[in-house]
Amino acid sequence: xxxxxxxxxxxxxxxxxxxxxxxxxxxxxxxxxxxxxxxxxxxxxxxxxxxxxxxxxxxxxxxxxxxxxxxxxxxxxxxxxxxxxxxxxxxxxxxxxxxxxxxxxxxxxxxxxxxxxxxxxxxxxxxxxxxxxxxxxxxxxxxxxxxxxxxxxxxxxxxxxxxxxxxxxxxxxxxxxxxxxxxxxxxxxxxxxxxxxxxxxxxxxxxxxxxxxxxxxxxxxxxxxxxxxxxxxxxxxxxxxxxxxxxxxxxxxxxxxxxxxxxxxxxxxxxxxxxxxxxxxxxxxxxxxxxxxxxxxxxxxxxxxxxxxxxxxxxxxxxxxxxxxxxxxxxxxxxxxxxxxxxxxxxxxxxxxxxxxxxxxxxxxxxxxxxxxxxxxxxxxxxxxxxxxxxxxxxxxxxxxxxxxxxxxxxxxxxxxxxxxxxxxxxxxxxxxxxxxxxxxxxxxxxxxxxxxxxxxxxxxxxxxxxxxxxxxxxxxxxxxxxxxxxxxxxxxxxxxxxxxxxxxxxxxxxxxxxxxxxxxxxxxxxxxxxxxxxxxxxxxxxxxxxxxxxxxxxxxxxxxxxxxxxxxxxxxxxxxxxxxxxxxxxxxxxxxxxxxxxxxxxxxxxxxxxxxxxxxxxxxxxxxxxxxxxxxxxxxxxxxxxxxxxxxxxxxxxxxxxxxxxxxxxxxxxxxxxxxxxxxxxxxxxxxxxxxxxxxxxxxxxxxxxxxxxxxxxxx
Amino acid sequence: xxxxxxxxxxxxxxxxxxxxxxxxxxxxxxxxxxxxxxxxxxxxxxxxxxxxxxxxxxxxxxxxxxxxxxxxxxxxxxxxxxxxxxxxxxxxxxxxxxxxxxxxx
Numbered sequence: 001x002x003x004x005x006x007x008x009x010x011x012x013x014x015x016x017x018x019x020x021x022x023x024x025x026x027x028x029x030x031x032x033x034x035x036x037x038x039x040x041x042x043x044x045x046x047x048x049x050x051x052x053x054x055x056x057x058x059x060x061x062x063x064x065x066x067x068x069x070x071x072x073x074x075x076x077x078x079x080x081x082x083x084x085x086x087x088x089x090x091x092x093x094x095x096x097x098x099x100x101x102x103x104x105x106x107x108x109x110x111x112x113x114x115x116x117x118x119x120x121x122x123x124x125x126x127x128x129x130x131x132x133x134x135x136x137x138x139x140x141x142x143x144x145x146x147x148x149x150x151x152x153x154x155x156x157x158x159x160x161x162x163x164x165x166x167x168x169x170x171x172x173x174x175x176x177x178x179x180x181x182x183x184x185x186x187x188x189x190x191x192x193x194x195x196x197x198x199x200x201x202x203x204x205x206x207x208x209x210x211x212x213x214x215x216x217x218x219x220x221x222x223x224x225x226x227x228x229x230x231x232x233x234x235x236x237x238x239x240x241x242x243x244x245x246x247x248x249x250x251x252x253x254x255x256x257x258x259x260x261x262x263x264x265x266x267x268x269x270x271x272x273x274x275x276x277x278x279x280x281x282x283x284x285x286x287x288x289x290x291x292x293x294x295x296x297x298x299x300x301x302x303x304x305x306x307x308x309x310x311x312x313x314x315x316x317x318x319x320x321x322x323x324x325x326x327x328x329x330x331x332x333x334x335x336x337x338x339x340x341x342x343x344x345x346x347x348x349x350x351x352x353x354x355x356x357x358x359x360x361x362x363x364x365x366x367x368x369x370x371x372x373x374x375x376x377x378x379x380x381x382x383x384x385x386x387x388x389x390x391x392x393x394x395x396x397x398x399x400x401x402x403x404x405x406x407x408x409x410x411x412x413x414x415x416x417x418x419x420x421x422x423x424x425x426x427x428x429x430x431x432x433x434x435x436x437x438x439x440x441x442x443x444x445x446x447x448x449x450x451x452x453x454x455x456x457x458x459x460x461x462x463x464x465x466x467x468x469x470x471x472x473x474x475x476x477x478x479x480x481x482x483x484x485x486x487x488x489x490x491x492x493x494x495x496x497x498x499x500x501x502x503x504x505x506x507x508x509x510x511x512x513x514x515x516x517x518x519x520x521x522x523x524x525x526x527x528x529x530x531x532x533x534x535x536x537x538x539x540x541x542x543x544x545x546x547x548x549x550x551x552x553x554x555x556x557x558x559x560x561x562x563x564x565x566x567x568x569x570x571x572x573x574x575x576x577x578x579x580x581x582x583x584x585x586x587x588x589x590x591x592x593x594x595x596x597x598x599x600x601x602x603x604x605x606x607x608x609x610x611x612x613x614x615x616x617x618x619x620x621x622x623x624x625x626x627x628x629x630x631x632x633x634x635x636x637x638x639x640x641x642x643x644x645x646x647x648x649x650x651x652x653x654x655x656x657x658x659x660x661x662x663x664x665x666x667x668x669x670x671x672x673x674x675x676x677x678x679x680x681x682x683x684x685x686x687x688x689x690x691x692x693x694x695x696x697x698x699x700x701x702x703x704x705x706x707x708x709x710x711x712x713x714x715x716x717x
Numbered sequence: 718x719x720x721x722x723x724x725x726x727x728x729x730x731x732x733x734x735x736x737x738x739x740x741x742x743x744x745x746x747x748x749x750x751x752x753x754x755x756x757x758x759x760x761x762x763x764x765x766x767x768x769x770x771x772x773x774x775x776x777x778x779x780x781x782x783x784x785x786x787x788x789x790x791x792x793x794x795x796x797x798x799x800x801x802x803x804x805x806x807x808x809x810x811x812x813x814x815x816x817x818x819x820x821x822x
Binding site for chain 1: 771773775779780781791796801805806807812815
């Protein structure tokens, strides 16, 4: 079955007719260097889209095989066989078995770890039996060599019936040869690795006839996987189910037999083509390192140390570029405002540009966190973290891999939710994403600081334990406890979509590939800006409009009222301006909203002024402080002491201080739990590809916040 | 209302612990029948005879745990679970209840 490389219809417009675009799929075991090869082939010409209907990223890229010939490269999820064990792996069969021939790839490049050929060849033999034109990229030849594995490429080529390219994708060795090879027209192998057993023949023949297939093995896969094949109609599925029933087909047994038969066959091939020369070394370097890195004491200490470093980096180092972005946006805004005027300019500066600033500000944190995560993944350390934490996390419906998102959540939930990608199991991943925003993030700190300073005296115990510090720590602990208890609740409520496996390859330690690290950072930042960014900017603009405009001439009247009052009190220019802003905010739509929700928040001890702050800080929690400053006409004051003094002097209707401990603690608890962050909602929407999850989070967290704040206020007052 | 919620969560947790105990009891009974990877000591090896969980078996087979292959218990996580095993010269990590399905000769 020779394959002619044909131009795809939509691409044909862009490229001249004599430059056809071939579609090449990359497929291979996890840890077989597939990502490195993809990066080598495509460089920055990558695009992340979606596979239809599932939440799996589809990475595609354009590679210039020869100066005249381009190819579209599709990176498929790592898999051990064509029988998918996870939702991710199902996209492979969706693509390869697509009944529309032109949707299938013209060629597959199978990556295999040369130092571990036996298991890597299992997937290859399945693809070969489907008669898909294939090339075997024998990756990691250097590792194989140091381990004394000698591969006779000629013999392997002969036994497998396809071209075999020894290579080292990390260093780019063999890429040129691979490109030249795949630019030629290749045919599928003639070698068969597995014959459909005689007792299954009648069934296979019937399936072939009904679906007009010409490949026995493909027909067998229809029998095994008909339930998951997206292109089969309900009617087809019923037909297959009845056929299997009639034939007494046992999918599990047949699959097990097939796998064993394939291994027998692979052993024959390897006997011919591979020799292991070096006697077994005493102990691998990786194993020695593991004795320290997964040690019951040092293992956790080292992990804690690393977490501390990551946390420091995301928290402290990121603040420099974040300040730069902040100042840059402010400078740009004042430059525009100094030169232009009018309501549209206000919309541009305070609405659009400020909203954009709110998106860009996250990039340093995302970039730094993903730099660390990529390095930990690349070196193989992440597998050890999972290994050490799994038993503890499993108790709470989480997974060893949930540790990183949860801890990162203390800095910022946005990159933390994105980092939950590494969790393969759907249920574990959803639980992790759901509870991560309960961890107290850095945006809560300004709110905490102001409120704690207001009601908690600065007392020291034992000379060093600051009471304010203890309260702050208590709030972090509260966040952590609510996160794991919510996880426990979800563990019971949520139904698993697939069986949870922990079985995974324990990779050997390796140096990180910096190109892959760089591309991960670039990719994650871009995804955030493009996907979550639009939602954040849109909501920021809406909130800005609500806070800047009021019905009718209410703004003018608010200004007149403020000016009149200022004259009576004999206030200076700056104080008068602060009073005007305060009255204007009160008469804005946001102010109306504050008044409207006052009955609902009164049981928590809040008034309409706090109601306004709750609305405006929905964009981001730290906005609370700014809004409170405006509404209490404090002005553009960042100093905690000034805000504190002003708030302290605020009186309620009876002339008593408004900010009692009960009110302040009620607010603290509210901000600890409430989902006051559109960026997080936007990124959860992006990561779960559904509005259901962010909405459920919003309702759950706000509900939890409301109930808890209510309890605190009622108990304390 | 808050209190009820906490009590409910606590009850769920206790239930899950009880369920665990039941599983452990069953396991003790099972282990008297046949030796599995679970029963190996660190550094000890055995030969795989069969895999007794059909669904898990498919995954294990793909990863190279074929009957007849030699399997060595390489290490255990700090709390005894999960473990790592060496099959065909490479290391796999798996949970104890997964290791238990790999029966030895």
